[in-house]
Amino acid sequence: MSNLDEFRQAGNPMFNDNKFKLGIFGSNCSNACAMTLAETSFEPTFEKNKEIAEILEAAGWECMVPIARWRGFGGPSNFNGNCMETYTWAASLAAVTKKIFLFATSHVPTIHPIVAAKMGTTIDQISKGRFGINMVCGWFTPEMEMFGRKMMEHDTRYEYATEWVEIVEKLWKEQWFDYEGQFLSVKQGFADPKPFQKPRPVLISAGSSGKGREFAAKYCDINFSVIEEEGLDKATAWVKEMKKLAWDKYQREIGTFTYSYAVARDTEKEAKEYYDYYVNQKGDWEAADNICKVFGVESGSYSPDYMDKFRRNFIAGWGGYPLVGTPEQIVDRMLEMSKTGVDGSLITMVDYNQELPYWNEKVMPLLVQAGLRKAPAAAPATAQAAREPAMA
Template identity: 60%
Template sequence: MSRFDVFREAGNPMFNDNQLKLGIFGPNVNNSCAMTLAETTFKPDFETNKNIAQMMENAGYECIVPVARWRGFGGPSNFNGQCMETFTWAASMAAVTKKIYLFTTSHMPTVHPIVASKMISTIDDISKGRIGLNTVVGWFPREMGMFGGKKLGHDQGYEFAAEWIEVVLKMWSEQFFDYKGEYFEIKDGWQEPKPSQSPRPVLINAGSSKAGMNFAAKYTDFHFSFLESMNQAREWTTNMKKLAWDSYHREINTFTTSFVVCRPTEKEAWDYYNYYVREKGDDEVTDIICELFNIDTASQSPEFNKKFRENFIAGWGGWAIVGTPEQVAEKLIAIAKSGVSGTLLSFVDYMNEMPYFNEHVMPLLEQAGVRHPVNHNSEKQVITFPKQQKEILVP
């Protein structure tokens, strides 16, 4: 029996029969994924996150992935500067949910693997086997500097990550062990309790370089990446599965991220997009992040720069899903048909936008057969969309 079969038999939501799995990304940080100064009721606090998570459970979503952040990026919004630490966030969400799969996100250089493995095992007990780990090497120099060190070189970072995850896996599966590597030396390693879920907590990673993709293929269950087109989505999924199987005799799935603006009419959807991205977008923090990623916008065409910057402002570079419920469902169905396992969604105003999405888009996905129907037990919520300051025409 393969590792994926064990996950499925154990009832892990990340391996259920839904062709398109859905989650959300970054509810623990201010602005979530939108680099905007638009007004919103969203706050990265416990009460808001609890309400979002319970609303997701009622609608049948599979997972939540938080963003690990130790300081903001600056700009007027100080994007992601206010945040809930991801291990304690996951423990708190575990205590107030019953079905949804939760991830913690760890910048591996900031947490010793023995500490991380023990915290995850503790959350595994609280959640009754619903915790996974998103592994991040750490790429923001100002964050790494806060911990008294400097950002590791790119390939060196993944060498460090490999040792880190190997220690965690041994802590979860072995009784007593010694480990000696370049970065870690463990004497008589031991941990109880071990995670209860079979075969272990789900591991995910979003490394996009050759070293990053090899790390994901060797150690993780899902590789996360951005979409450029449906053809690229198919090629990426095929190539990652081939890399994992040919190089490490392992299975791997793919997952992406998308930002959603869903309204009763196409005009209303684009009006709001234009408002929060083009009128209220935080251009200053976008410039900061472009510089961090070494993106030379001066060498690109104006059309490329506009699209690239807008996708970052709108949803951290995620796949754009803007339109009516039918148009939004069509774009999500296309992701499912590409072979990608699912997508994390982000909204500007979760509590005001997700209810409409859940009520009007989810049934269309069920009718299309990419998701199975769920029992909706809660009463319908009153839906009040966030408003733009003035009307803007559809482009």
């Protein structure tokens, strides 16, 4: 039995038999993934997130992944500047949902693994096994240096993350252990209770560098990566290489996920007009420039055309794969994405609360027809049934 079979056997929604799984990304942060001043009803509040979770559960979406952020990126929107901390966000939603899988996104240098493991267990117990951690090392230097320590060099960050995750896993599975690392040490490690979920809460990461992929292959259940618009062949290669690396080197199975931004409308014209409105007319170009600078993607080294496209895609949805068009066009594009072998995508939208009902009504049935998803289970017939936890 492979490592992922254990999750499958336990009925974990992240490893269910939907061919193309779906989640949303960043609903704990202002503007989520769209760098824009466009009008929106969305706010990163508990009430809005609870409503979003209910809309997602009604149509069988698999998960919600928050963004770990400690300060905004400037510009008139101060993009992502107003945001909810992700463990407490997941805990609050765990208490008011029944089916959706919830992640905390954790900057590993900002929290001790004993605290992270304990908080993770608590959320896993509250949600009856619907919790996972998205481990991130941090790349936005002013954000990480707010914590009073120098940013580690890129590969060192993953060495730190390695010790962090080894301690978290031990706390979830063992008792009374000592751990002596280069960065972290634990004396007589103890944690009770253990997580609800078997074999343990799901671990994901989005490293795309060599070191990041190694980390994912060895410790994570799912690796996330961006798929560029003209990059489906590259994506096919990434999925294949990731699986091969995990299997050949560590005898582990690993899933793969990506993220996409969506504008679904009845006509292509309407979808393109809305894209034009929120990106070209109302985009926060200053925030996008600030992020480009952190990534070292500045105009000096690239052609104006490349820079223009890069910024536009960033503004539209953190550079995710574009899904702009009619429900039929969107499903066609998702079929193409699925052919790469990727297991699913996080979807980003300008206004989740307003746009998700349309997606559920118009896009979801076509995804079922296309064989990418199964029809969601009917709503429980009784109030008693509605109270039953999904994975108890």
